[in-house]
Amino acid sequence: MQSRTPRQSAGEQGGRRPDGTDAGARFGAELASVVSGARRRAVRDGDRQIDTAHLLHSLLEYDPEARALLGEGPQLARLLGYLVQRSIGYGLRWQGTVEDSGALPHVTGVAGFSPLASAVMADACARAARRGADRAGGVDLLAALVADPRTRAVEVLGRAAVEPCAVLARAENHFEAAP
Template identity: 80%
Template sequence: MQPRIPRQASGEQDGRRPDGIDLDDRFSAELASAVSGARRRAARDGDPQIDTAHLLHSLLECDAEARALLGDGPRTARVLGYLVQRSIGYGLRWQSAVEDSGAVPVVTGVAGFSPPAAAAMEEACARAARRGAVRAGGVDLLAALVADPQARAVEVLARAAVEPDAVLARVESHFESTS
């Protein structure tokens, strides 16, 4: 029987990449917490990899700033409701399937993440670097998650009547007002 969550390569057992770069060194405390939560959620749900919906769910639980940019309270509650339903069986059609939207290039070297989730993590770090930040934050990840229209996170947002383009516009406006 194959394990549900892929084992980490020997060089990654301590959470570090083989090249010695600790992924958490690239993340704010909130984002590191969200990634840890997504990892636990995927394992608990029996999913083979952390996908963009796991990341969105944990991000909304861990990062108040990202949660606020999603929209008003009822909108966020609807999104979290869909995500909870997914974790208790709503998303069973996703289990045992790798998330691969085809809309983003495959990113290698991030064990345990679906290709779109790995690409979103890399894009979050790139967004932070473009604005001169040392670490990516939850808002960077939120923007990266909503950028792939075929990602599971975007599917959840659509079911909750949340427009990804509107979320991205709020994120961009947020960064313009804080710079």
Template identity: 65%
Template sequence: MQSRIPRQPVGEQVAAPRVDDDAGLTAELAAVISGARRRAVRDGDRQIDSAHLLHSLLEHDTEVRDVFGDGPGIARLLGYLVQRSIGYGLRWQGSVEDSGAVAVVAESDGFSPLAAGAMEHACERAAARGGGPARGVDLLAAIVADPGARAVEVLHRAGIDTGALIAAVEDRLEPPRWSSH
């Protein structure tokens, strides 16, 4: 029996991003990347894009799901993301996600230029926060920061305010303020 999942040519296989050993990734974020890779292959896409990453973040990272909270917005968002492979988003197939707003990463390892830049930005955010590993909320903030990202288009269609989403992520990443008594 032949597999229904399209196979990518060896030169185009989706691989894990290259990140500095210092920055690293949390186990959750590594699972997100694996999930996004499977989703891209299943959708017949040549590269992981920001919408694949967003879908996988919601699927694998409880901290990211907590940022969105409960309600109709998250249900609509998941609906759009699921529909991607059966209609919505088919116009993206065969095209490369690159808004031009994020510097293009020279070696994207199977990621769209925008998604590769978001991965790099997530690691930079983690390093600026104190050198811990990049977390899903770092990647979410990096993805949402680019208005040309496919994930941002999906968020807007689902009625989610990206400005409020970024504020919620920043609040979550803010170090605790201790009183000086």
């Protein structure tokens, strides 16, 4: 019987990334929790890689600031419902497949992440750097998740009638409005 746990490369064991940077150096404590939660969801769902829907679900669970940018009421409840249903129906068609844009040859990027999830994490770090922050936070990740229309996270948002462009605008304005 095969293990459902994604294999870690030698570089990932002990909490180290294969590229020589650890998660704490690139992400704030809240995003380290988000990534850890996304990894647990991927294992529980039987997926080999963390995808953007795993990241979105974990982000909503761990970061109230990012969750608030998605709005309140029925849309948020519907979104959480879709994310919870992922392993029991909605999203089963994703099992065993890699979240990939198809635009580039298949590259795994960061071990344990789908190519798009890896690109989203890099984009979150780049967004934080552009605003002068040392580490990416939850709002940076939310903006990166909704910026690419090819992600599973955007597909889930659309099914829950949450407009990704509106979420992106709120996320980008969040930092402009902050003192």
